[in-house]
Amino acid sequence: MVNILCYDVNTSGRWAEILKEYQVNEVMEINKSEVNDDIVIVDLDTASEEFFDFVKKNHDTGIKFIVLERRPTLNTGKTVLKFGARAYGNSYMQSVHFISCVETVNSGYVWIYPEFTYEAIKELSGENVAQMDKLDFSQYSNLTEREIDIIKEIVNGLSNVQIAERLNISEKTVKVHLSHIFNKLHTSNRVELALKFH
Numbered sequence: 001m002v003n004i005l006c007y008d009v010n011t012s013g014r015w016a017e018i019l020k021e022y023q024v025n026e027v028m029e030i031n032k033s034e035v036n037d038d039i040v041i042v043d044l045d046t047a048s049e050e051f052f053d054f055v056k057k058n059h060d061t062g063i064k065f066i067v068l069e070r071r072p073t074l075n076t077g078k079t080v081l082k083f084g085a086r087a088y089g090n091s092y093m094q095s096v097h098f099i100s101c102v103e104t105v106n107s108g109y110v111w112i113y114p115e116f117t118y119e120a121i122k123e124l125s126g127e128n129v130a131q132m133d134k135l136d137f138s139q140y141s142n143l144t145e146r147e148i149d150i151i152k153e154i155v156n157g158l159s160n161v162q163i164a165e166r167l168n169i170s171e172k173t174v175k176v177h178l179s180h181i182f183n184k185l186h187t188s189n190r191v192e193l194a195l196k197f198h
Helices: 012-018 049-058 074-082 095-106 114-125 145-155 160-167 171-185 190-195
Strands: 003-007 023-026 039-043 064-069 087-090
Touching: 012 095, 039 095, 064 095, 074 087, 074 114, 087 095, 095 160, 114 190, 145 160, 145 171, 145 190, 160 171, 171 190
Parallel strands: 003 023, 003 039, 039 064, 064 087
Antiparallel strands: none
């Protein structure tokens, strides 16, 4: 059973309700002796400076940090990921995204909200998102047509839910395809994947 520590008193009740399948505990303060390979979720809007000192000192110790806030931005996202957070997004995101976030982090990957992916791609590439008809998949003959369709939507910054709706498939199917895509293209997250096509 994965143990999740929620470092916030305002939103942790909602988080605990969404994450019923996990062992969720609310905490007002945190120290390394109480945490091992746990997932720690924090609301940036109420976090203290001490918490970020803790993240900086312990991000490589097996603790998986998820940082959320009411109005996530690209600059803040880059900062918290640099400090070692494993995920960054909106503290009031839809339940399906919240569960996806926790599952992704628990699996050892990085999770970021879709808009962050879109903004990061634009900034890192120094240009607008690539036009779909100019994407070159010729060197990736191991990709299926459906996987290529999904990559195109990732490049456009769409979430799994949005991709599922657009391609008329289930979100679970999107996740399966993404897992295959990451393995085939040796990428670990959506940003790395999208940057391959800029």
